Amino acid sequence: xxxxxxxxxxxxxxxxxxxxxxxxxxxxxxxxxxxxxxxxxxxxxxxxxxxxxxxxxxxxxxxxxxxxxxxxxxxxxxxxxxxxxxxxxxxxxxxxxxxxxxxxxxxxxxxxxxxxxxxxxxxxxxxxxxxxxxxxxxxxxxxxxxxxxxxxxxxxxxxxxxxxxxxxxxxxxxxxxxxxxxxxxxxxxxxxxxxxxxxxxxxxxxxxxxxxxxxxxxxxxxxxxxxxxxxxxxxxxxxxxxxxxxxxxxxxxxxxxxxxxxxxxxxxxxxxxxxxxxxxxxxxxxxxxxxxxxxxxxxxxxxxxxxxxxxxxxxxxxxxxxxxxxxxxxxxxxxxxxxxxx
Amino acid sequence: xxxxxxxxxxxxxxxxxxxxxxxxxxxxxxxxxxxxxxxxxxxxxxxxxxxxxxxxxxxxxxxxxxxxxxxxxxxxxxxxxxxxxxxxxxxxxxxxxxxxxxxxxxxxxxxxxxxxxxxxxxxxxxxxxxxxxxxxxxxxxxxxxxxxxxxxxxxxxxxxxxxxxxxxxxxxxxxxxxxxxxxxxxxxxxxxxxxxxxxxxxxxxxxxxxxxxxxxxxxxxxxxxxxxxxxxxxxxxxxxxxxxxxxxxxxxxxxxxxxxxxxxxxxxxxxxxxxxxxxxxxxxxxxxxxxxxxxxxxxxxxxxxxxxxxxxxxxxxxxxxxxxxxxxxxxxxxxxxxxxxxxxxxxxxxxxxxxxxxxxxxxxxxxxxxxxxxxxxxxxxxxxxxxxxxxxxxxxxxxxxxxxxxxxxxxxxxxxxxxxxxxxxxxxxxxxxxxxxxxxxxxxxxxxxxxxxxxxxxxxxxxxxxxxxx
Numbered sequence: 001x002x003x004x005x006x007x008x009x010x011x012x013x014x015x016x017x018x019x020x021x022x023x024x025x026x027x028x029x030x031x032x033x034x035x036x037x038x039x040x041x042x043x044x045x046x047x048x049x050x051x052x053x054x055x056x057x058x059x060x061x062x063x064x065x066x067x068x069x070x071x072x073x074x075x076x077x078x079x080x081x082x083x084x085x086x087x088x089x090x091x092x093x094x095x096x097x098x099x100x101x102x103x104x105x106x107x108x109x110x111x112x113x114x115x116x117x118x119x120x121x122x123x124x125x126x127x128x129x130x131x132x133x134x135x136x137x138x139x140x141x142x143x144x145x146x147x148x149x150x151x152x153x154x155x156x157x158x159x160x161x162x163x164x165x166x167x168x169x170x171x172x173x174x175x176x177x178x179x180x181x182x183x184x185x186x187x188x189x190x191x192x193x194x195x196x197x198x199x200x201x202x203x204x205x206x207x208x209x210x211x212x213x214x215x216x217x218x219x220x221x222x223x224x225x226x227x228x229x230x231x232x233x234x235x236x237x238x239x240x241x242x243x244x245x246x247x248x249x250x251x252x253x254x255x256x257x258x259x260x261x262x263x264x265x266x267x268x269x270x271x272x273x274x275x276x277x278x279x280x281x282x283x284x285x286x287x288x289x290x291x292x293x294x295x296x297x298x299x300x301x302x303x304x305x306x307x308x309x310x311x312x313x314x315x316x317x318x319x320x321x322x323x324x325x326x327x328x329x330x331x332x333x334x335x336x337x338x339x340x341x342x
Numbered sequence: 343x344x345x346x347x348x349x350x351x352x353x354x355x356x357x358x359x360x361x362x363x364x365x366x367x368x369x370x371x372x373x374x375x376x377x378x379x380x381x382x383x384x385x386x387x388x389x390x391x392x393x394x395x396x397x398x399x400x401x402x403x404x405x406x407x408x409x410x411x412x413x414x415x416x417x418x419x420x421x422x423x424x425x426x427x428x429x430x431x432x433x434x435x436x437x438x439x440x441x442x443x444x445x446x447x448x449x450x451x452x453x454x455x456x457x458x459x460x461x462x463x464x465x466x467x468x469x470x471x472x473x474x475x476x477x478x479x480x481x482x483x484x485x486x487x488x489x490x491x492x493x494x495x496x497x498x499x500x501x502x503x504x505x506x507x508x509x510x511x512x513x514x515x516x517x518x519x520x521x522x523x524x525x526x527x528x529x530x531x532x533x534x535x536x537x538x539x540x541x542x543x544x545x546x547x548x549x550x551x552x553x554x555x556x557x558x559x560x561x562x563x564x565x566x567x568x569x570x571x572x573x574x575x576x577x578x579x580x581x582x583x584x585x586x587x588x589x590x591x592x593x594x595x596x597x598x599x600x601x602x603x604x605x606x607x608x609x610x611x612x613x614x615x616x617x618x619x620x621x622x623x624x625x626x627x628x629x630x631x632x633x634x635x636x637x638x639x640x641x642x643x644x645x646x647x648x649x650x651x652x653x654x655x656x657x658x659x660x661x662x663x664x665x666x667x668x669x670x671x672x673x674x675x676x677x678x679x680x681x682x683x684x685x686x687x688x689x690x691x692x693x694x695x696x697x698x699x700x701x702x703x704x705x706x707x708x709x710x711x712x713x714x715x716x717x718x719x720x721x722x723x724x725x726x727x728x729x730x731x732x733x734x735x736x737x738x739x740x741x742x743x744x745x746x747x748x749x750x751x752x753x754x755x756x757x758x759x760x761x762x763x764x765x766x767x768x769x770x771x772x773x774x775x776x777x778x779x780x781x782x783x784x785x786x787x788x789x790x791x792x793x794x795x796x797x798x799x800x801x802x803x804x805x806x807x808x809x810x811x812x
Contacts, residue, residue, distance in 0.1 A: 032706050072689060104692065135703015141645060141690035160690060162651040163602040163610055167531070191608050194526045194598035201522035208519040209486060212495050218459070221492060310356055322348075329352040 032138035036157055040148040043133050045126040048106050048116075053124050055098055057152020062176040064099045064169075067134060069142040070108035074161040078143035079115060081166040085173060086120045093177045096150065099123045102133050147172040156185070203233035207242055219250050230259075237265045244277035253284035272302030280311050288315050306335035378402045387454035392461050396429075397454045404429070405453070422446025435501040441474070442500070450499070467494055478549030485555055486519070488548045495519075496547065513539035523598065530599040537598050543567075544597065561590040571659050578660030584617060585659050594658065611650040633735075640736035645690065647735050655686060672727045675749060679725040687728060696720050707741075709765070710783025730772075731757060 034041075040063060044054040055063055066082060068075040079101065086099065099122045106112055106127045115125060128134055137146065144159045147169065156172040158165060167183060174181040195201065210225035226243035233239060240263055247256035260277045275298030282291035295312045298305065313328030333339075378384050379400060387397050396404040405425060409415040418425055423433070426447045433442065441449040450470055452461040464470040468491020478488055487495040496515060498507045508515055517524035527533055536543040544563060545555045552559050558566070565572035575585040584593055593616070596607040606613065618633035637647055646654030656666045664673055669685035677683055681693055695705055697720065701713040708714055718726040728734075733744045740761050746754040749771065758769035765784075767777035777784045 069692070074689065104694070131701070131703035133703075138706075140705075142692070159645050160649050160651060160654055162646070162649040162654065163606060164649075167601065190601075191606065192526075192530055192601040193596040193607060194523055194530065196520060196523040196526070196598070198522065201520070204521045205486060205519045208521060209490075209492065209495055212518070213492060216494060218492075221490070224490065313352075313356075326348065326352065329356060332356060333352070 033140060033144075033159075034137045034146070034154060034157060036154050038154050040146070040152045040154055041136050043136055045100075045102075045128060045133060047100075047124040047126055048112060051124075053098075053100060053126055055100070057148070059098075059152075060096075060150050062097045062150055062173070063146070063148045063152075064097065064173055065102060065137070065146045065148075066100070067102045067137070067139045067142050067144040070103060070105050070111035072142055075143045076111070078145065078161040078165060079119075081161065082145070082169065083118050083120070085166060085170045086122065088170070089173070089177065090179065093179060094120070094122050097122055097173075097177060101125045102128045104129050104131065104134070145169050147176055149176040199233045200236060203229040203236045203239050205229075206232065207236075207239050210242060210246065214246060214249070219246060222246050223250060223252075237263065237270050241265075241270065241273040241277065245273075245280075248277060248280040248284060251284060253281035256281040257285075268301040269305070272298040272305050272308065274298075275301065276305060276308050276311065279308070283311060283315055283318075288318060291315055304335060306332045309335065390452075390455035390457050392452075392458065393455040394453060394461060422448060433501045435503045437503065437505060437507045438501045439499060439507060466491055467499075468492065471499075478546070481546075481549035481555075482551050483553060483555045484549035485547055511539070512542065516541045527599050530601050532601065532603045532605055533599040534597060534605055559588060560592045561585060564591040564595075574657070574660040576660070578657075579662045580664060580666050581660045582658060582666055609650045610652050611647070614652045636733075637736045640742075641738045642740055642742045643736045644732075644734060644742050654690070675727060675730055675747070676724045677727050678722050679720045684719075684728075706780065707778070708780055709778035709786075710780065712778075712783065714778055726772075731759075731768075 040055070040057045042054070042056040044052065047053050055061075055065075064082070064086075066078065068079060070076075082099075086094075089097070099120075101115065101119075101123060103112075103125060104127075106125065106129070112125060115123070126133065137144075141159055143161055143165075144157065145165075146154060146158075147156045148154045155176055156168060158168050158172075168185070171181055171183050171185040171187075175185050206225045206229035210222045210229060213219075213222035213225060223243070223246045226239065226246050229236065229239040230243045240259060244256045244260040247253070247259065256277050260274050260281075263274055265271055265274055275294045279291045279294035279298060282288075282294060292312065292315050295308050295315070298308045299312070302308075309328045309332035313325045313332065316322075316325035316328060379387055379397070379402075387393075396402065405418055406416045407419050409417050420428065423442045423446050427433070447453075448463075450463055452458075452463055456462060458465055459467075462470045464473055471491075471493045475493075478484055487493065493499075494509075496508055498509050500507075502508060504511055510518065517527075527537060541547075544557060546557050547555075549555055550557060556563055561572070561575070565575075571585075571591075575581060575590075584590060587593075592607075594607060594613045595605045597605070600606055602609075615634060618630075621632045622630040624630050637643060646652065652658075653668075655668055657663075657668045658666070661667055663670060663686070667686050669689060670683055671686040672683050679696065681688070681697070684693070684696070692704060694701070695713075696715045698704070698713055699716050700711045701708055701716075702711055705713060705715055718730070719728075730747060731743055733742050736742055737744055739745065739759055743759045744757050746756045749755040752771065755771035756769075757771075758775075760767050762779070764781045765777065765779035767775060769775040776786075
């Protein structure tokens with residue numbers, strides 16, 4: 001019994017060990033191509049001008065390594081993309097960058113000459129006819145571009161001149177060189193297109209029409225367009241405010257107050273605009289005290305809004321306060337003609 | 343008092359800057375009735391609300407001069423438009439409204455007074471223009487300014503330095519209103535060339551019967567410039583139906599700008615899957631299986647699939663190669679080797695992969711330095727094509743190696759591929775178990791030990807009798 005149990009136990013242990021070995025083997029099965037996050041291997045070669053090129057991960061330099069083939073269209077396109085990327089790198093950053101194009105067919109003189117002609121001086125072309133560097137990085141196809149940071153960590157391995165090739169290479173290179181870039185490496189896959197059918201886009205079109213019409217003195221038509229803009233996107237504060245201004249211009253003060261009063265806007269300029277419409281409308285309604293209060297509040301929020309001073313001047317003018325009216329008009333004129341006295 | 347006068351003066355100046363609400367007729371200054379316009383005579387000239395300033399002021403002599411007081415005859419002081427330009431700005435720009443030459447200002451404006459803004463002869467700007475110009479008549483999709491008859495939003499009624507008397511150049515005019523488009527165009531890398539200054543290349547600026555006021559529907563509209571794509575789509579041996587269907591191009595491309603070339607509306611594989619998520623009927627007797635099934639839950643993807651870029655291997659508009667492939671690739675399991683037959687694969691992979699008998703860094707599929715790709719593929723007879731071992735799109739084995747391959751009537755000829763750190767082995771239906779090792783080459787100089795049953799035995803066990811590949 002004891003013997004049988006011991007044998008069974010040993011069998012189980014052996015089976016478990018065998019399974020563990022299999023699992024571990026599976027997990028460690030190597031992938032040929034170097035992975036992102038790995039340390040870039042050091043390598044050296046001679047470039048097409050006969051000068052030695054050496055890279056070591058501890059060298060503190062950013063590496064952009066491109067495996068290209070002079071016979072393949074995609075490689076040629078990739079080279080052009082990389083030239084464009086490199087041309088956007090600030091010259092001061094080029095000193096901390098090593099760029100090598102690794103090729104097996106450097107005998108294609110035309111292609112090599114075109115690269116030498118167009119490439120920034122930082123680009124070195126390495127002859128790897130024995131696939132030594134190719135094998136070291138486990139490359140399987142061209143173009144393949146690798147970018148590693150100053151500590152030698154691989155940030156990206158980008159195979160193929162795919163739809164996002166240039167964007168990925170640029171974002172990773174800028175990341176490695178610590179250059180601010182509007183598109184982060186993780187944002188690249190998102191495709192952005194022109195969204196001219198959004199509600200906001202539609203509303204802004206009508207708003208622009210309203211502005212054009214107002215400039216031509218076509219206030220009634222302008223109000224129609226501003227109303228459309230406001231109805232399409234009631235959250236577009238500039239539409240509501242423009243609509244309010246036009247209503248004031250047309251003498252429809254109560255409508256303007258009704259429109260603007262419930263508005264909740266952010267930012268000092270928009271708040272000042274609200275107060276302008278309210279002040280203007282209240283002046284039209286003969287409520288000069290309220291009007292003055294709104295306009296002064298608006299001036300506190302945005303002292304560069306010329307119409308606030310103009311409307312304030314009109315209030316003082318209506319009160320026969322020539323001194324103050326002159327002061328307000330003068331300030332409005334200064335703002336219009338950019339002659340800020342302060 | 344002096345100050346108030348100054349205030350009034352400044353107010354008047356500012357009013358012109360700000361466009362203050364216009365005074366109503368009742369607010370306007372009254373004219374003296376001592377000239378031509380009295381209750382009895384010429385009263386109709388001031389009867390309408392919008393009155394020409396000289397008429398309001400009773401300055402009839404601004405435009406008229408006496409011929410004979412006795413006969414009560416008068417004439418204009420000059421011909422139009424020179425008469426009007428005595429007060430109004432001269433027309434000096436390149437493009438002048440032809441109406442000014444044909445009949446002068448009075449073609450569009452009443453000279454004395456009118457019911458309409460700007461003393462227009464017709465009721466509105468749109469009505470006025472429509473007297474001579476017919477645009478977008480009965481069109482189902484109208485441009486905003488056309489629909490509200492505001493022609494002067496885009497056209498100057500008198501003169502302009504821009505063709506068709508546009509108020510500004512085409513590079514600025516459309517985006518003056520389409521501000522969101524303008525902002526987005528500035529921030530998106532790949533822009534359709536006409537978008538810069540030729541919106542009217544695709545859109546009818548007044549209106550059209552097509553969606554978005556397009557001059558024609560896609561693909562015809564797109565083909566009017568992209569002739570090479572039209573040829574590819576219509577003349578290729580293998581056509582992609584999606585391109586020629588109504589709206590074709592716009593299924594994949596965005597017309598203005600995209601952050602990815604060539605103006606794709608989304609990530610390529612997403613676009614492809616928008617149709618190929620489902621099986622696609624190719625002909626009466628052929629159905630293309632749903633592509634999604636080939637990649638779903640697969641661990642190892644072919645490079646272009648991994649990069650979401652079907653266009654790496656397929657011509658999306660049309661091709662002379664089967665399955666819309668971008669270049670030549672053998673259709674069958676076997677093919678005698680020629681470089682040209684593998685143009686597709688050699689577009690990315692090195693041709694030396696199958697051209698050199700020995701290799702080191704070039705490939706991992708080698709026994710010592712014996713290049714096993716060369717061994718399999720580079721044969722005059724029965725060279726194995728890539729598909730013999732690799733699942734083109736994806737598989738659950740490294741290097742997207744197949745689990746099995748369809749061979750003649752044998753639907754699932756197994757490969758039994760095993761990977762090791764330094765090599766691997768196969769136990770396929772094609773040959774006996776073979777292992778390879780890059781560091782210590784497996785010695786095949788000894789005769790192999792047959793351990794699989796011969797074909798006759800397989801036939802007896804229910805498997806189709808076939809000649810084993812050699």
